[in-house]
Structure formats: C-alpha cells, structure tokens
Amino acid sequence: MHNQSFVNEFVLLGLSQNPLIEKLSFVIILLVYIATVVGNMIIVVTIVYSPALLASPMYFFLAFLSFLDTCVSSVVTPKMIADLVHERKTISFECCMTQVFAVHFFAAVEVTILAAMAYDRYVAICKPLHYSSIMNRRLCFTLVGVAWAGGFLHSTIQIIFTLQLPFCGPNVIDHFICDLFPLLKLACTDTHIFVILVFANSGSFCIIIFCFLLVSYGVILFSLRAHSSEGRRKALSTCGSHVTVVAFYFIPCILIYARPTSPFSFEKNVFVFTDVLTPLLNPMVYTFRNKEMINAIRKIWKMLTVVSDK
Template sequence: MENHSFVTEFVLLGLSQNPSVQKIEFVVFLFVYTITMGGNMLIVVTIACSPALLGSPMYFFMVFLSLLDACFSYAMTPKMIVDLFYERKTISFQGCMIQLFSEHFFGGAEVIVLTAMAYDCYVAICKPLHYSSIMNRRLCYVLVGVAWTGGFLHSIIQILFTFQLPFCGPNVIDHFLCDLFPLLKLACTDTHIFGLLVVANSGSICIIIFSLLLVTYGVILFSLRKHSSEGRQKALSTCGSHVAVVVLFFVPCIFTYPRPPSAFSFDKMVALFYCTLSPLLNPLIYTFRNKEVKNAMRKLWKRVVLVSDEN
C-alpha cells in the first residue's frame, strides 16, 4: 500500500532524557520484563502439564491469557529496554507500524478472552447444571478463534488508517513507543476525523466491553446469595481474580482511548502501566489467589527435581 510519507524513521523521546535516570529505568524494566515472561510462561507450562487443569475451560482461557500477556510484553518492552542504552532512540517507519499492529492485535484479543472468561464464570455460577454442556471444548476453541480474529480485525483497521496519513516531518514522538495519538500529532494533515475514528474504534470497544463485564460480574455476585457459604467464598475468590485483572487492563485503556487526542503529561505513565505492569500482575493475581494452580506448580516442581536427581 502506498502512502505519501517522507519520514523513514521516528525519534522516540522515551520516559526520560536523564542518563542517570535511564540506568535506573534499565534495571527496573529488565527485572519487570524477566518476571513478566517467566511468570506467564510458568502458568502456561504448569497448566499445559496438568491435564486436569487444562480440561477446565477456566484454565484453558488462563493459558491463552498468559500467552497473550507474554506476546504483548515481548512486542513492547524489549525495544524500550534497548533504547535506554542510546541517547538517540529511533524506530523505522515499518518498525513503528509493526509495534502499533502488535499492541492492538494482542490487546484486542485479550479483551475478547477476558469477556470469554467472564462468560465462563457466569455459566459456572449461575447455570451450574448446564455448565458442561454449554462450556464444551468446541465452544472454547471457537472463542479463542474469535479472539484471534477480533484482535486482527481491530488492529488492521488502525494500521490501514495510519498508512493513509502523510508524515513529512517532524518525526519526534514524545513517547517510548509508537501509538495512535502520538502519531496523529505528526501527520501533515488535519487528523480530527481520524482522531474521532480512533475514539469510536478503540474507545467504544473499551467502554462497551468494560460495562458489559461489570454487569456480568454484578449478576454473578447477585446470584451468589443462593449458594452455600463455602461455595460463595470459592466463587468470590475466583471472580475477585477476574475482576482485578479486568480493572487493571481496562482502566488505563479507558483513560487513553475514549477521548480526543490531547497532551496529557501523564499519558506515558498510563501507557507504561498497561504495557509493563498489567502483564506482570496478571499471573501474580491468578497464582496467589488460586490453590489449584499453586498445587499444580508444586507437583511440576517436584517432577522437575525428581528428573534432575535421576540424571
């Protein structure tokens, strides 16, 4: 696709231009990235090696969510960490488009997975007698396919619109990554309509699905009155983990996208949260609040130790 751009690369200002601060940022973000990838892949391996867990729709979606978090972090964070070594941080036009596509592809897929997990929770608590017939393996695969497809369609729309914009200079982005609103400020044309399209696409998706999820969990909590004390406590623990992950993911997105582009000084801080901290906290929330996952991790660890002792 041809676009009328004379810009071949963008210069990223990053979070700070202070060399001393950048050294601290390097250590912190490298640590966060290592824990994020390790935590998410540990969940994937643990559940994949536990047939009893993998057979449950909830853990099936949890594996997929952890994979998405790992992919999202891999697409965003390494570039930011490497840039901390350089005084002049650049990214090619093609690299910028790939980063933009990856961010919205994995983010869009995660929105659908979180919705699927909420539906799974609703069926398990509100329709327990029909759970196995409703949440069958075929439906789980269909929902995962919808997540991939939905993420791709959401992302490709953003890319197609962005490719139509002319970038003839300047090329300095006051951010640590390529995102829609920072790019709009650099386009050599009136981007008011495109800004509204971004709000309509990303913003409306965030608000509508977040509202739908809140209603779903509200219905679940209301229905818990009919359950026993033990069942209520277990359901609250499971739903509490889901709600925490949903809030961590959607609140920064709602702050960023459902509004016209403007120069909020803390936009970068919000982006930092959903790019680095959200993928880090998701596995921690699910691990610490889930006895079955912790027990599966202990069994996996014992197997690894046993195999290493035999060798």
C-alpha cells in the same frame, strides 16, 4: 505503501530525558520483563502439563491469557529496554507500523479472552448444572478463534487508517513506543476525522467490553445470594481475581483511547502500567490466590527435579 510520507524513521524521546532516571528504569524494567516472561510461562507450562487443569475452561483461558501477556510485553518492552541505554532512540517507519499493529492485535485478543473468562464464570455460578454441556471444548476453541479474528480485524482497521496519514517532516515522538495519538500529532493534515476513528475503533471497543464485564459480574454477584457461604466465598475469590485484572486492563485503556486527543501529563506512565506492569501482575493475581494453581506448580516442579536428578 506510504507514498505520501517522506519520513523513513521516527525519533523516540523515551521515558525521560534524565540519564539517571533512564539507568534506574533500565534495571527495573529489565527485571520486570524477565519476571513477566518467566511468571507467565510457568502458568502456561503448568496448565498444559496438568490434564485436570487443562480440562477446565477457566484454566484453558488462563493459559491463553498468560501466553498473550508474554506477547503484549514482548512487543514493547525489549525495544524500550534497548532504547534506555542508547542516547539516540530511533524506529523505522515499517517497525513503527508493525508495533502499532502488534500492540493493538494482542491487546484486542486479550480483551476478548477476558470477556470469555467472565462468561465462563457466569455459566459456572449461575448455571452450574449445565456448565459442562455449555462450556464444552468446542465453545472454548470457538471463543479463542473469535478472539484471534476480532483482534486481527481491530488492528487491521487501525493500521489501514494509520497508513493513510501523511508524514512530511516532523518525526520526533514524545513517547517510548509508536502509538496512534503520538503519531496523529506528527501528521501533516487535519486529524479530527482520525481522532473519531480511533475513538470508534479503540475507545468504544474498550467501553463496550468493559460494560459487558461489569454487567456479567453484577449478575454473578446478584445470583450468589442463593449460594451457601462456602460456595459464595470460593466464587467471590475467583471473581475477585478476574475483576482485579479487568480493572488493571480497562481503566488505562479507557483513559488512553476514550478521550479527546489533548495529551495528559501521565500518559507515558499509563502506558508503562498497561504494557510493562499489567502482564506481570496478571500471573501474580491469578496464582497467589489460587490453591489449585499453586499445587499444580509444585507438582510440575517436583516432576522436573526428579527428572533432572536421574
């Protein structure tokens, strides 16, 4: 599959060359990962086992978003945690390509789901009388299907042109994961055309959906003027959560992919934020500001304690 490459594995330099920082990072990132998986799974289980929430498109998408956050975090974080305790950090060529594919696949699906959630809020606030007929089960499942298909197409294109790159010697990646720009630096060829392809596939994807989200939330804010102060407050609270998550997600995405290849000093920190912290922050943003969600979690918790006491 990679006949023009002589590289069987890559050496990752990791987060830091300082052993003390690595030990500290190991503890923090391990705790963050555990909290991410537990937090997101609590949301998924709560929504799946609460018929009233599952019937609502907003919570249906939220459960899916939490599942995706667990996936995004699990593609990167366990390997990163393991590497923090090893002096020599290596990844095979095949695993490296798998990681590139999986990171871009889950991220693209998540970005599309965020757009679906914005559309759901737009219909709920701007067309409340037609909400249940527009946001029916069929449309929700169609949007999820489009998200999966779009993610698969995006990451397949990404991996096809990454496999075209010849790696003929240098194999040290100054990063803690395999990603496109660090790999482009190691390729034994002129990579200008590949840089344009990365921008066209990843950078423009981020920018187009980000603009769509900005416009949809702009329209929502504009239409809220006609609502009562109570309706306005509730809508702003929900949209505030969405906008916060969108900002967490898209600003780093645009910083990484919609730019020239010259590396910037805090690139690793941006990756830590998107792949390690954002999946933890999403459940916090959505649940702590949402009474329905907190009540549903309490109900499920009570049911579990009753079952375990029997």
